[in-house]
Amino acid sequence: MSTETIAPREYQIYSGDDLRTNVLEISMGPQHPSTHGVFRMDVSLDGETVVKLKPVFGYLHRNHEKIAETTSYLGSMPYTDRLDYFCSMTNNWAYALAVEKMAGLAVPERAEYIRVIMAELTRLQNHASLVGFLTNDLGASGTPLLYAIREREHILDLFEWASGARMMCNYMRFGGVRNDLPSGWLAQCKKVVDDFPAFMDEFETLLTGNEIILSRCQNVGVLPRDLAINASITGPCLRASGVDYDLRKVDKYGIYDRFDFKVPLGSVGDCYDRFMIRLLEMRESVKILKQALATIPEGPVNDSKARNFRPKPAEAYGRIEGPKGELGFYLVSDGTPKPHRYHVRPPSFINLTVLEDMCLGQKIADAVIVLGSIDIVLGEVDR
Amino acid sequence: MIDLAPILAKFPPVKHDAAANALIVPQALALEVAKWLRDDPAYRMDYASNVAGVDTLPVEKKTKVKQPDGTDKEIVTKKPGSMEVVYHLYSMALKHGPITIKQVTTRENPVVTSLTPIYRGAEFQEREAFDLYGIQFEGHPDLRRILMWDEFKDFPMRKDYVEPDDYEYEPTPHDAVLAKAKAHYPKASTSTEAAS
Amino acid sequence: MTLLPTNTSFAADEGLRSELQKAGVFVVSLEWVYNWGRKSSIWPLGFGIACCAIEMICTAAARFDLSRFGAEVFRPSPRQADLMIVAGTVTKKMAPQVIRLYNQMPEPKYVIAMGACAISGGPFKQGYNVLKGVDRFIPVDVHIPGCPPRPEALLHALMTLQRKIENQRTLGSDARRTNPAYRGENRECPIPEFGEHDLVPPYNPEVWKPHTIVREA
Numbered sequence: 163m164s165t166e167t168i169a170p171r172e173y174q175i176y177s178g179d180d181l182r183t184n185v186l187e188i189s190m191g192p193q194h195p196s197t198h199g200v201f202r203m204d205v206s207l208d209g210e211t212v213v214k215l216k217p218v219f220g221y222l223h224r225n226h227e228k229i230a231e232t233t234s235y236l237g238s239m240p241y242t243d244r245l246d247y248f249c250s251m252t253n254n255w256a257y258a259l260a261v262e263k264m265a266g267l268a269v270p271e272r273a274e275y276i277r278v279i280m281a282e283l284t285r286l287q288n289h290a291s292l293v294g295f296l297t298n299d300l301g302a303s304g305t306p307l308l309y310a311i312r313e314r315e316h317i318l319d320l321f322e323w324a325s326g327a328r329m330m331c332n333y334m335r336f337g338g339v340r341n342d343l344p345s346g347w348l349a350q351c352k353k354v355v356d357d358f359p360a361f362m363d364e365f366e367t368l369l370t371g372n373e374i375i376l377s378r379c380q381n382v383g384v385l386p387r388d389l390a391i392n393a394s395i396t397g398p399c400l401r402a403s404g405v406d407y408d409l410r411k412v413d414k415y416g417i418y419d420r421f422d423f424k425v426p427l428g429s430v431g432d433c434y435d436r437f438m439i440r441l442l443e444m445r446e447s448v449k450i451l452k453q454a455l456a457t458i459p460e461g462p463v464n465d466s467k468a469r470n471f472r473p474k475p476a477e478a479y480g481r482i483e484g485p486k487g488e489l490g491f492y493l494v495s496d497g498t499p500k501p502h503r504y505h506v507r508p509p510s511f512i513n514l515t516v517l518e519d520m521c522l523g524q525k526i527a528d529a530v531i532v533l534g535s536i537d538i539v540l541g542e543v544d545r
Numbered sequence: 546m547i548d549l550a551p552i553l554a555k556f557p558p559v560k561h562d563a564a565a566n567a568l569i570v571p572q573a574l575a576l577e578v579a580k581w582l583r584d585d586p587a588y589r590m591d592y593a594s595n596v597a598g599v600d601t602l603p604v605e606k607k608t609k610v611k612q613p614d615g616t617d618k619e620i621v622t623k624k625p626g627s628m629e630v631v632y633h634l635y636s637m638a639l640k641h642g643p644i645t646i647k648q649v650t651t652r653e654n655p656v657v658t659s660l661t662p663i664y665r666g667a668e669f670q671e672r673e674a675f676d677l678y679g680i681q682f683e684g685h686p687d688l689r690r691i692l693m694w695d696e697f698k699d700f701p702m703r704k705d706y707v708e709p710d711d712y713e714y715e716p717t718p719h720d721a722v723l724a725k726a727k728a729h730y731p732k733a734s735t736s737t738e739a740a741s
Numbered sequence: 742m743t744l745l746p747t748n749t750s751f752a753a754d755e756g757l758r759s760e761l762q763k764a765g766v767f768v769v770s771l772e773w774v775y776n777w778g779r780k781s782s783i784w785p786l787g788f789g790i791a792c793c794a795i796e797m798i799c800t801a802a803a804r805f806d807l808s809r810f811g812a813e814v815f816r817p818s819p820r821q822a823d824l825m826i827v828a829g830t831v832t833k834k835m836a837p838q839v840i841r842l843y844n845q846m847p848e849p850k851y852v853i854a855m856g857a858c859a860i861s862g863g864p865f866k867q868g869y870n871v872l873k874g875v876d877r878f879i880p881v882d883v884h885i886p887g888c889p890p891r892p893e894a895l896l897h898a899l900m901t902l903q904r905k906i907e908n909q910r911t912l913g914s915d916a917r918r919t920n921p922a923y924r925g926e927n928r929e930c931p932i933p934e935f936g937e938h939d940l941v942p943p944y945n946p947e948v949w950k951p952h953t954i955v956r957e958a
């Protein structure tokens with residue numbers, strides 16, 4: 163059977179007569195300074211080289227799906243905020259999109275624009291923080307992360323102004339968004355977006371040519387193209403391996419077909435490509451934001467009829483391009499106000515499938531960087 | 546919408562569920578169908594996006610029918626429960642999709658064929674369905690509990706799962722939570738008993 | 742800020758003291774100095790569990806700047822930390838690790854339960870794998886409500902904790918009575934085992950008692 167799929171490489175332990183080592187097993191996590199949240203890896207080491215790595219999940223399994231099946235459709239919206247807690251806006255959107263698909267709701271024009279603006283702002287702050295955390299794992303303790311968080315605060319202020327909360331926005335509704343943007347919001351947003359490239363220049367000057375980043379990220383944790391597809395990797399990790407698959411272009415959900423932007427692709431698929439893809443995607447997001455802010459129309463922002471509704475028995479799978487990859491919701495309705503089945507397709511969970519493949523043969527210190535470059539958030543991995 | 550007719554023609558045992566626009570694939574054929582879908586140049590379904598288990602309880606419906614002699618007769622219609630595994634397949638090469646594949650099995654002995662040998666992306670999600678629903682995946686390389694701890698015995702996402710009673714006080718419980726609160730807190734016995 | 746904690750039995754002439762202060766001589770008790778040092782250099786354990794941890798990081802970052810309170814030195818090892826900020830949902834699978842970390846911290850140690858989840862299970866309290874409040878297993882000093890609590894709320898919790906430390910007795914026979922860290926008793930919390938349906942035991946009876954409410958018949 164193993165010939166069908168692309169199995170993890172076998173790593174041979176060197177066993178010449180002159181040198182004898184025993185395999186050392188380490189359980190890294192769930193409390194560990196470098197893992198992103200309560201993630202654990204059971205690693206077997208030959209010297210410092212990883213020969214086996216098994217991720218262990220479930221330390222943040224909060225039963226999101228079970229709770230969602232006992233509450234109304236709208237009642238799950240705030241829970242989606244807490245999946246990937248960096249990107250509540252895109253989570254909201256993915257869920258709203260799945261419900262809209264199932265119930266056949268239309269979204270007003272202005273709401274579509276607001277959704278795009280919010281999603282791209284989310285992408286900006288997610289990628290900026292990710293780069294910060296990644297460099298933190300590399301040993302640049304704090305500085306780039308502080309820069310990123312400084313910039314993130316500007317965006318969080320925008321979220322708070324529009325939705326009332328910094329992180330848990332709960333802003334999208336089925337058939338639109340909860341409330342219109344407050345007056346002055348768009349002007350402030352323009353200012354933040356216009357200032358963002360300056361931060362990016364600063365960030366890139368600081369990081370991209372950095373000797374340590376180059377030598378520790380290049381050719382580390384290479385993910386081959388075929389494996390990436392076979393293992394259902396999505397998002398920046400997939401595109402770093404050179405696969406042109408961005409749901410904003412493929413599905414054209416929302417109104418993404420109206421904007422002019424490029425999809426950056428990597429060529430090697432190593433940590434450095436994954437790191438650079440994020441920086442380049444931020445530039446594209448700024449481009450989209452500028453276009454959206456210039457053309458946003460006036461009008462209603464939601465359909466007030468779609469509050470607590472009872473969809474007909476149906477099922478739907480809605481997906482969007484979240485900052486971490488394809489975020490999908492699979493819903494089955496049985497005609498009651500509660501979903502019969504509510505399933506989340508978490509990108510960071512599935513992207514971890516290849517963690518072992520990328521780390522085999524690398525040093526243990528590099529495993530941490532590989533993990534950092536995948537960009538996981540435990541709320542989404544374990545749900 | 547992808548044309549499903551060629552698949553149905555090639556694999557006659559595969560049924561089409563029109564309501565969900567899904568293919569219901571028998572277990573014995575699942576690997577073959579998935580492999581064909583992945584490799585066929587017209588489909589190239591190389592990307593298994595989503596894998597989900599679905600549990601449906603059996604339902605009993607009682608309807609009263611008037612008999613010709615004037616009496617009521619109760620008719621009980623039973624719908625058996627089922628356990629399903631749903632796969633959503635897309636194509637990264639041709640950028641189309643989805644094709645939905647379902648494997649249906651029983652609640653009492655849920656066994657399906659694992660598609661991990663074709664799609665590695667299904668590995669963790671199938672483990673999750675095993676962990677939370679107790680669905681056995683034949684041919685899965687590493688079928689262990691993934692989210693709950695190994696000693697755990699129940700399958701918590703099943704509709705008939707009863708959770709341990711660790712109710713936390715809530716001032717205004719309602720609906721299902723109220724039922725839990727009632728089950729948790731003892732009922733006062735009659736006043737004479739309390740006094741004695 | 743009072744220079745002298747109100748509960749010290751330190752007798753000095755108020756007027757004399759203020760005269761001395763003008764000359765740059767401060768008369769305080771050793772205990773005050775000791776507590777002032779402790780409260781101004783709280784080292785938290787760098788321990789994020791869930792969403793609240795991100796707000797904890799924001800608090801430590803430039804805008805809110807936890808270092809104004811001397812508490813920015815996040816230690817990766819529990820052996821070097823004196824404050825555990827439980828920032829996030831403690832699941833049943835994670836609970837033994839949280840308790841083990843608590844046990845490994847040296848005395849005197851403090852716990853802040855940050856966010857609704859750490860207090861009571863929060864939005865996820867109906868979940869089968871969610872511990873309904875970390876205080877079922879370990880003693881908690883400060884609870885902060887919120888989902889997530891704003892960084893200002895975490896700062897407030899830290900100041901509340903500083904006030905608590907300020908007023909703790911560390912010298913004299915009173916210290917043993919009022920400060921659990923000086924009682925010399927074993928403050929290790931028992932670590933629950935993974936059971937077939939739930940944690941065994943489901944809570945630590947020494948720190949937590951279930952509410953008893955009797956329903957009307």
Ligand code: SF4
Nearest residue numbers: 792829856857858888
């Ligand atoms: S209290 Fe809210 S923000 Fe904090 S961990 Fe719980 S769900 Fe997340």
